[in-house]
Amino acid sequence: MPVRHPGRWLAVAVLAVLAAMFVHLLVTNDAFDWAFMVDNMFRPPIIEGLLRGTVLMTVSAMLIGVTVGVVIAVMRLSDNPILRGVAWLYTWFFRAVPRLVLLAVFGNIGILWSRVEFGVPFDTQLGQLFGIDNLHLRLFGFSSRDILTGFMAGLLGLALSEAAYMAEIVRAGIQSVDGGQTEAAQALGLSRGQTLRRVVLPQAMRVIIPPTGNETIAMLKDTSLLLYVPVSVELFFQLDAVGKRTFQIFPMYVAACLWYLFLTSILLVGQYFLERHFGKGHGTAGRARLRLRGMTAETGGGGNSGMVGPS
Amino acid sequence: MTELIVPAQTGAPAAESGLMVRAEQVHKAFGPLEVLKGIDLEVRAGEVCCLLGPSGSGKSTFLRCINHLEKINAGRIWVDGDLIGYRERGGKLHELREKEVAAQRRSIGMVFQRFNLFPHMTALQNVIEAPVLLGRDRKASARERGAALLERVGLGDKLGAYPGQLSGGQQQRVAIARALAMQPKLMLFDEPTSALDPELVGEVLDVMKDLARDGMTMIVVTHEIGFAREVGDSLVFMDGGVVVESGAPREVIANPRHDRTKAFLAKVL
Ligand SMILES: Nc1ncnc2c1ncn2[C@@H]1O[C@H](COP(=O)(O)OP(=O)(O)O)[C@@H](O)[C@H]1O
Numbered sequence: 001m002p003v004r005h006p007g008r009w010l011a012v013a014v015l016a017v018l019a020a021m022f023v024h025l026l027v028t029n030d031a032f033d034w035a036f037m038v039d040n041m042f043r044p045p046i047i048e049g050l051l052r053g054t055v056l057m058t059v060s061a062m063l064i065g066v067t068v069g070v071v072i073a074v075m076r077l078s079d080n081p082i083l084r085g086v087a088w089l090y091t092w093f094f095r096a097v098p099r100l101v102l103l104a105v106f107g108n109i110g111i112l113w114s115r116v117e118f119g120v121p122f123d124t125q126l127g128q129l130f131g132i133d134n135l136h137l138r139l140f141g142f143s144s145r146d147i148l149t150g151f152m153a154g155l156l157g158l159a160l161s162e163a164a165y166m167a168e169i170v171r172a173g174i175q176s177v178d179g180g181q182t183e184a185a186q187a188l189g190l191s192r193g194q195t196l197r198r199v200v201l202p203q204a205m206r207v208i209i210p211p212t213g214n215e216t217i218a219m220l221k222d223t224s225l226l227l228y229v230p231v232s233v234e235l236f237f238q239l240d241a242v243g244k245r246t247f248q249i250f251p252m253y254v255a256a257c258l259w260y261l262f263l264t265s266i267l268l269v270g271q272y273f274l275e276r277h278f279g280k281g282h283g284t285a286g287r288a289r290l291r292l293r294g295m296t297a298e299t300g301g302g303g304n305s306g307m308v309g310p311s
Numbered sequence: 312m313t314e315l316i317v318p319a320q321t322g323a324p325a326a327e328s329g330l331m332v333r334a335e336q337v338h339k340a341f342g343p344l345e346v347l348k349g350i351d352l353e354v355r356a357g358e359v360c361c362l363l364g365p366s367g368s369g370k371s372t373f374l375r376c377i378n379h380l381e382k383i384n385a386g387r388i389w390v391d392g393d394l395i396g397y398r399e400r401g402g403k404l405h406e407l408r409e410k411e412v413a414a415q416r417r418s419i420g421m422v423f424q425r426f427n428l429f430p431h432m433t434a435l436q437n438v439i440e441a442p443v444l445l446g447r448d449r450k451a452s453a454r455e456r457g458a459a460l461l462e463r464v465g466l467g468d469k470l471g472a473y474p475g476q477l478s479g480g481q482q483q484r485v486a487i488a489r490a491l492a493m494q495p496k497l498m499l500f501d502e503p504t505s506a507l508d509p510e511l512v513g514e515v516l517d518v519m520k521d522l523a524r525d526g527m528t529m530i531v532v533t534h535e536i537g538f539a540r541e542v543g544d545s546l547v548f549m550d551g552g553v554v555v556e557s558g559a560p561r562e563v564i565a566n567p568r569h570d571r572t573k574a575f576l577a578k579v580l
C-alpha cells in the first residue's frame with residue numbers, strides 16, 4: 001500500500017519537533033522557576049483574590065449587567081422616543097469607551113465628589129433663591145472613599161459596561177421572536193409586561209443564552225483589568241504583586257495563565273451543559289434535533305466520500 | 312360539555328339592541344395608504360358573520376381593529392355595548408389606558424391564520440396560560456377546564472404535546488381552545504384554514520361549526536364559500552377598504568349584485 005496522506009505525516013513530524021522544543025524550553029529555561037511558582041500560586045491572598053476579585057466579581061457584574069441590559073433592551077424597543085434615545089446613548093457610550101479606560105475612570109471618580117448623597121437636587125441653589133443660606137435637603141449619603149474605590153468602583157465599571165453589550169444581545173433575542181407571538185398574547189388580554197415575561201423572553205432565551213455564555217467567559221478574563229482601578233483583592237493584582245516584590249515576574253505570569261485556563265475551562269463545560277439543557281423541552285426542540293441529526297448524517301457522508309476520493 | 316364553551320349571553324347593552332358588534336364609519340390608514348375607508352357593520356349576538364374579499368382589501372385590518380390591535384383613525388366600534396379602545400366623555404374621545412384595552416380584549420377571542428401558538432408551552436399550557444396569569448382561574452381548575460376544552464376540539468390525547476409536534480390542523484384547534492379558555496363573548500377568525508393542507512381544513516371547520524351551533528358570536532374571514540353558505544348568518548363582501556355588498560350568504564352567493572362580487576366569486580367558487 002502506498003502512503004495515502006503524505007501531507008498529514010509531514011505535519012505530524014513538524015508538530016512533534018515543535019512540541020519537543022517547547023517542552024525542552026519549559027524544563028531547561030531558568031525563567032520558568034516551577035518550584036517557586038507552585039510555592040506561591042496557592043498562597044492565601046491569591047486564593048482570596050481569586051474568590052472575591054475574580055469569581056465573585058464575575059458573578060456580580062454579570063448579574064447586574066444582565067438585569068440592566070434587559071431594561072436597556074426593552075427601552076430601546078419601546079414606542080417612547082425619549083426612552084429609545086436614552087438607551088441608544090447608553091449603549092453608544094459604554095461600547096465606545098474601552099473597558100480598561102472605563103475602569104481607570106471609575107477608579108478615580110471619587111475625585112469628582114468627596115461625598116455621594118441622595119436627596120433634593122440643587123437644594124443649595126434653591127435655598128438661595130428663597131433667601132436661605134446653606135439649605136441641605138439630603139436623605140442619606142456616603143463618603144465616596146468608602147463606596148467608590150476599589151471593589152465597588154470596579155464592579156460598577158464592569159457591570160455598566162456589560163449591560164451595554166447584554167442590551168444588544170437581549171435586543172437581538174427579542175427581535176428574533178415572531179411578531180405573531182406578541183399579537184396572540186395581547187389578543188388574549190395579557191399586558192405588555194406579561195407578554196414580555198411569559199411569551200417573548202422565554203423564546204428569546206435560545207438566542208440570548210449562547211452569547212451570554214461567551215460574555216461570562218470574557219468577563220472572567222476582564223476582571224484582570226481591575227488591576228487598573230486598582231482592586232487589590234483580585235487574582236492578577238496579587239500574582240503581579242508577588243512577582244514584582246520577589247523579582248520573579250515571569251513565573252507569576254505563567255501562574256496567572258494557568259489559573260485563567262483552569263477557571264475558563266470550568267465555564268466552558270458549564271456553557272456546554274447549559275446550551276444542551278436549553279434546547280430541551282421547547283416546542284421546536286424535536287425538530288431542531290432532527291435537523292441536527294440530518295446535518296451530522298450529511299457531514300458523515302461527506303467525510304467518507306472525501307476519504308475515498310484520493311485513493 | 313357545551314356550557315363549558317359558551318358563556319351565558321347576558322350582556323345588558325347587547326340585550327337591549329341585540330347587537331354584539333357595531334362598527335360605524337371605521338377608517339384606518341397606514342401612513343399615506345388608506346386601508347379602511349368607512350366600514351359599517353352590525354353583527355347580532357349569536358350570529359356568524361362571514362367576511363369575504365380579495366387579498367389586500369382590508370379584512371385582516373378590520374378584524375384587528377375590533378380588538379384594538381390596530382388603532383382606528385376615525386369612526387367607532389362597539390362590542391357588547393362597550394366602545395372599543397376609547398372612552399367618550401363630554402362628546403370627546405379619550406384613549407383607554409393599556410390595562411383597560413387589555414381588559415376589553417379578554418372578552419374577544421382571536422384565531423390567526425398562522426396559529427401563533429406559544430411554541431415553548433404544551434397544548435394544555437397554551438390553553439391555561441392566560442386564565443391563570445390573569446387570575447381568572449386557579450391552576451388546578453384551569454387545568455381541568457383546559458383539558459375539557461382540548462377534549463372538545465378532539466385533542467384530548469395531545470395535552471402534553473408541543474406545537475412543533477402537532478399538525479397544522481391540530482395546532483389551529485389548540486389555538487381555538489386557547490381563545491375559548493377566556494370565555495369570550497365574540498370570536499374573530501382570520502382565515503383560520505388558509506395555511507392548512509387541504510385534507511386538514513375539514514377538522515378545523517368542523518370545530519367552528521360546532522361552536523356556531525352552540526350560539527357563539529363569530530366574525531370569520533374566509534375563502535371557504537361552502538362554510539359561509541352553510542354556517543353563516545350574514546355575508547359581507549369587502550373590496551378596496553369598503554363594504555361592497557352584504558346580505559344573507561345564500562342570496563349573495565347565488566345572486567351577487569355587484570360586478571366586483573361576481574368577479575371574486577367566479578374566482579373562488
Ligand atoms: N402594519 C401595516 N403597515 C402598512 N401597511 C399595512 C399593514 N397592515 C396591512 N397593510 C396594508 O393594508 C392593506 C390591507 O391589508 P389586509 O388588511 O391584511 O388585507 P386582507 O386581510 O384583506 O388581505 C394591504 O395593502 C396591506 O399591505
Ligand SMILES: [Mg+2]
Nearest residue numbers: 370371372502
Ligand atoms: Mg388577511
